[in-house]
Amino acid sequence: MIKAFISVTFSLISASLFSQNMAMSGAEAKAFVAKISSETKEIKTLQSDFIQTKKMDFLDKNIVTYGKMSLKSPNMLSWKYTKPYQYSIVFKENKIFINDQGKKSSVDAKSKTFEKINKLIVGSSNGNMFTDPEFSVTYFKNNNSNIAKFTPKSAQLLKYIKQIELQFLKNQSVVSQVNMTEASGDTTHIMFKNTKINAQIPASDFSL
Structure with a gap:
């Protein structure tokens, strides 16, 4: 019994350590940035289904939503939430266009956290x-992913965002x-899942 307990405990500790994030060396970070920068130059459009989980201190349960993200170079991006409610956000021409279950509006995108x-x-x-001059970047890796962590430089932005982390699966160049x-x-x-690169995106994806 004791041997079995020790074996299980050791296995759990090993698994935890094995999956732990480790800082990249300077050479690894340089190679990672060069690879992503080179391979993403060919991306003109990007589409992906997504699952978003929001955790807020004053709520007992996480808020889980589903939808589709569409991106078109150089600066068009839409988030269309489909479940459990319908809500769309489109970023283009430095503005945010919103459709909240039929109620449409637009606001200036500058200085918005999202x-x-x-x-x-x-x-x-x-x-x-x-x-991006607004962030300092540090690089990490684990068994499955390469990770870039972005920390705001300005005190103003730090009032809203502590850190943004982007993960890339090994041997892939998209988030x-x-x-x-x-x-x-x-x-x-x-x-993100079911990601499609350079597939044709209908204009309706960027309209409300």
Whole structure:
């Protein structure tokens, strides 16, 4: 019994350590950035289904939503939530266009917290995210992914965003997960799946 307990405990500890994120060396980070920057130059469009999980301190349960993300170079991006409610956000021409279950509106995209995520998502499709002057970047790796963590440089932005993390599956050049931690401690986790690169995107994806 004791041997079995020790064996199970050791296995759990080993698994935890094995999956732990490790900082990339300078050479590894340089090679990773060069690879992503080179391969993403060929991306003109990107489509993906997503699952978004929002954790807020004042709620007992996480908020889970489903939808589709569409990106068209150089700066058009839409998030269309389909479940459990319908809600669309389109970023284009430095504006945010919103359709909240039939109620449409638009606002200036500048200085909006979510706009910073979208800027990095767009940048991840052309390699420009690593040179964004608003963030300092650190690089990590684990068994499955390469990870870039973006920390705001300005005190103003730090009032809203503590960190944004982009994960890339090994041997892939598109973002597989986004993790954002707000200054309040609330977190947003977005997982992408069924990603299509350079497929034709109908104009309706960027309209409300």
